[in-house]
Amino acid sequence: MKQPTLDREIRSRIDAFASDLSQLIRASAVQALLGALGAEQAAPVARASAAPASAAPVKARRGKRGKRSSEDVQKTSADLLTYITSHPGERLEQIAVGMGLPSKALKLPIQKLFEAKSIRSEGQRRGMKYFAGGKKARGRARKA
Numbered sequence: 738m739k740q741p742t743l744d745r746e747i748r749s750r751i752d753a754f755a756s757d758l759s760q761l762i763r764a765s766a767v768q769a770l771l772g773a774l775g776a777e778q779a780a781p782v783a784r785a786s787a788a789p790a791s792a793a794p795v796k797a798r799r800g801k802r803g804k805r806s807s808e809d810v811q812k813t814s815a816d817l818l819t820y821i822t823s824h825p826g827e828r829l830e831q832i833a834v835g836m837g838l839p840s841k842a843l844k845l846p847i848q849k850l851f852e853a854k855s856i857r858s859e860g861q862r863r864g865m866k867y868f869a870g871g872k873k874a875r876g877r878a879r880k881a
Contacts, residue, residue, distance in 0.1 A: 805845075813838075814846040818855055822869040826859075832867065 805813075820836055821827070829847070833840035847867070850856040854871040 810845055810849065813842070814849050817843060817846045818850055818869065821850075821856055821867050825868045826866045828863065828866055830863075 816836065817832070820832060824832070824835060827835070829840050829843060833843055836843070847856070851858075855869070857868050857870055858865045859868065860866050
């Protein structure tokens with residue numbers, strides 16, 4: 738009777754498929770986690786023998802991307818000035834969300850706009866609001 742050997746072979750193939758699928762799901766979860774954290778690939782994930790040959794290799798993201806070109810900083814500065822002009826009085830976090838950029842990417846362009854006296858700010862630290870234009874004229878008159 739061939740039925741028991743056929744059942745064993747089917748069961749064996751199902752187990753192998755489930756094992757391969759489990760490894761692929763783990764690799765995918767690790768890849769998504771590393772991508773979300775921006776971390777480099779961990780050593781246990783890099784083992785080639787852990788994943789089946791059909792699994793795609795997990796690529797690690799680099800932590801630093803290097804310097805931005807001056808053209809990129811100038812373009813971001815121009816976009817930032819346009820945004821500040823149309824949305825006066827917003828904080829850096831609000832500007833970053835509105836432009837769809839991380840606030841860290843706006844620090845250098847803001848510094849360049851301050852140096853060019855294209856923008857001004859009011860407030861301090863996290864409460865600082867940005868406005869288009871140079872220094873704000875003081876309302877108080879100086880006593881002689």
